[in-house]
Amino acid sequence: MDHAAAGHLDLARIRRFDGFGGLSPGDGYLFEPTSLDELRSVVLLAEELNVPITLRGSGRSYGDTSSPLESVTISLARMNRVLTWDKETGVIEAEGGATLEAIWQYVLQDGWWFNVVSGTMKPTLAGAVSTNIHGKNNLTHGTFAEHVEMVEIMLASGEVRQLVPSQPEFWAVHGGLGLLGIVTKVRFRLKKITSGNVRVVQRRVHSWADHFELFETFADADYSVSWVNGFTNGSGVFQAAWHGESSEPETLDLRHQIIEGKLAGLIHRDTAWKHLRRITNRPGMKLASALKSNAARISEGAPKVMSLVQYNFPLDYLPNWQRAYVPNGLLQFQAIVPTAHAENVFNELTRRWQSDKLEPYLVVLKKHRPDETWLRYLDHGYSLALDFRQTPRNAGALNNLYNEMAEVVLNAGGRFYFAKDGLLSPAQAQRSLGEAAIARFTALRDDWDPKRRFKTQLSCRIGLDECVQYARP
Numbered sequence: 001m002d003h004a005a006a007g008h009l010d011l012a013r014i015r016r017f018d019g020f021g022g023l024s025p026g027d028g029y030l031f032e033p034t035s036l037d038e039l040r041s042v043v044l045l046a047e048e049l050n051v052p053i054t055l056r057g058s059g060r061s062y063g064d065t066s067s068p069l070e071s072v073t074i075s076l077a078r079m080n081r082v083l084t085w086d087k088e089t090g091v092i093e094a095e096g097g098a099t100l101e102a103i104w105q106y107v108l109q110d111g112w113w114f115n116v117v118s119g120t121m122k123p124t125l126a127g128a129v130s131t132n133i134h135g136k137n138n139l140t141h142g143t144f145a146e147h148v149e150m151v152e153i154m155l156a157s158g159e160v161r162q163l164v165p166s167q168p169e170f171w172a173v174h175g176g177l178g179l180l181g182i183v184t185k186v187r188f189r190l191k192k193i194t195s196g197n198v199r200v201v202q203r204r205v206h207s208w209a210d211h212f213e214l215f216e217t218f219a220d221a222d223y224s225v226s227w228v229n230g231f232t233n234g235s236g237v238f239q240a241a242w243h244g245e246s247s248e249p250e251t252l253d254l255r256h257q258i259i260e261g262k263l264a265g266l267i268h269r270d271t272a273w274k275h276l277r278r279i280t281n282r283p284g285m286k287l288a289s290a291l292k293s294n295a296a297r298i299s300e301g302a303p304k305v306m307s308l309v310q311y312n313f314p315l316d317y318l319p320n321w322q323r324a325y326v327p328n329g330l331l332q333f334q335a336i337v338p339t340a341h342a343e344n345v346f347n348e349l350t351r352r353w354q355s356d357k358l359e360p361y362l363v364v365l366k367k368h369r370p371d372e373t374w375l376r377y378l379d380h381g382y383s384l385a386l387d388f389r390q391t392p393r394n395a396g397a398l399n400n401l402y403n404e405m406a407e408v409v410l411n412a413g414g415r416f417y418f419a420k421d422g423l424l425s426p427a428q429a430q431r432s433l434g435e436a437a438i439a440r441f442t443a444l445r446d447d448w449d450p451k452r453r454f455k456t457q458l459s460c461r462i463g464l465d466e467c468v469q470y471a472r473p
């Protein structure tokens with residue numbers, strides 16, 4: 001596809017895109033180039049027509065980070081090749097459209113796994129870079145950026161640059177929310193493993209303080225995470241996990257990782273979301289949360305052995321689970337709160353959502369440390385990721401609750417993860433990022449993209465861009 005062939009914005013290219021939560025729809029002209037030359041043609045077409053570009057990965061961000069504004073919408077779904085793989089050093093280089101799923105399926109049998117991975121395997125490498133994903137081992141392994149050796153980016157001018165960690169801009173592109181240019185290639189380090197299993201220890205927990213204590217007690221674990229019951233005040237299940245032993249090399253086989261068949265021998269995975277939908281309501285989720293804690297009590301004794309994929313990506317085993325929230329939507333809120341304030345803030349958030357009877361149906365607690373990225377969202381502290389069901393009836397009350405909770409978090413010096421946000425106001429988002437960080441990032445955009453070619457609904461909503469044509473759908 002040369003520049004002339006791209007030609008004009010053909011209406012046949014128009015697609016509706018949405019965030020994973022289904023609450024951030026937007027239309028865009030979809031382009032899926034297959035090479036750097038084709039990609040450059042699309043960028044230059046957008047320049048010629050003076051249309052914004054929105055970059056789109058797998059659309060696994062919950063809110064509007066990759067939602068277009070009638071923009072040229074570029075997906076690298078066809079630039080997804082593994083380019084080099086060194087099974088001695090564990091360094092891999094792939095195009096930005098390669099997914100985490102494709103990467104683990106490529107490297108696992110050679111005995112390698114991600115240093116840092118999200119709770120779903122569906123994101124692209126470019127999406128992982130642009131939101132700078134973290135995993136259940138943030139304290140020991142940092143974020144995705146810390147394992148990248150080189151990131152290649154195409155700027156608004158069509159120029160291609162390769163950035164390495166010693167260059168400051170490397171840390172702007174990671175977590176740069178797709179606003180600096182197109183991530184076309186990533187070279188990163190994987191972690192050596194000798195087993196495709198993890199050994200998981202569970203503890204039932206009855207208060208926020210108990211969770212924090214367990215994160216300390218199990219500081220040597222390879223992974224740690226807590227699942228909290230939003231209908232109680234901080235009770236839940238803490239999990240620590242360690243990579244398995246070298247005595248089970250057969251577990252590195254892909255067949256060991258891929259779970260097929262029916263859930264509990266009864267329900268087909270592909271249609272499980274339909275059953276889930278029946279209980280995705282307040283009474284159903286209250287019961288399900290209580291049952292989860294109870295199940296943990298029974299399995300508290302012996303460590304549980306799980307495959308790496310089953311442990312790391314539990315929600316991927318229920319394909320389309322987010323459709324259980326349809327025709328409404330799933331509103332996510334992920335706040336990171338400094339350690340000293342975490343207990344008070346989490347108590348206060350719980351009090352507010354319970355008094356409004358708007359309990360989150362999924363609550364995940366993790367421990368964190370800061371990193372070097374310019375638009376950093378992490379800090380020394382704990383993050384709470386909350387899944388709320390939004391309906392036409394509760395939307396007003398839920399928006400108010402979200403706003404109140406955001407103020408509580410910000411007043412305690414907390415931050416927000418934009419891959420999981422869809423509602424922060426410009427003032428709140430800017431407090432989260434900090435004035436100095438925004439000024440530094442804006443100066444780089446002035447240099448690399450003075451006409452602000454790269455925009456998203458998020459960048460408009462939080463005031464990083466002025467977008468006259470943008471009205472929230």
Ligand SMILES: Cc1cc2nc3c(=O)[nH]c(=O)nc-3n(C[C@H](O)[C@H](O)[C@H](O)COP(=O)(O)OP(=O)(O)OC[C@H]3O[C@@H](n4cnc5c(N)ncnc54)[C@H](O)[C@@H]3O)c2cc1C
Binds near residue numbers: 059126133315
């Ligand atoms: C079930 C579930 C669990 C999750 N768990 C975690 C977790 O544990 N930790 C975590 O950190 N995140 C988690 N996430 C969030 C997810 O990892 C991030 O939102 C990730 O960025 C999604 O990648 P994507 O390819 O889908 O990108 P999208 O969501 O489509 O886009 C994300 C950002 O990347 C930009 N982008 C896309 N392509 C390019 C490109 N080629 N060049 C430059 N920028 C680009 C977009 O403009 C946007 O700003 C989870 C999401 C889900 C649905």
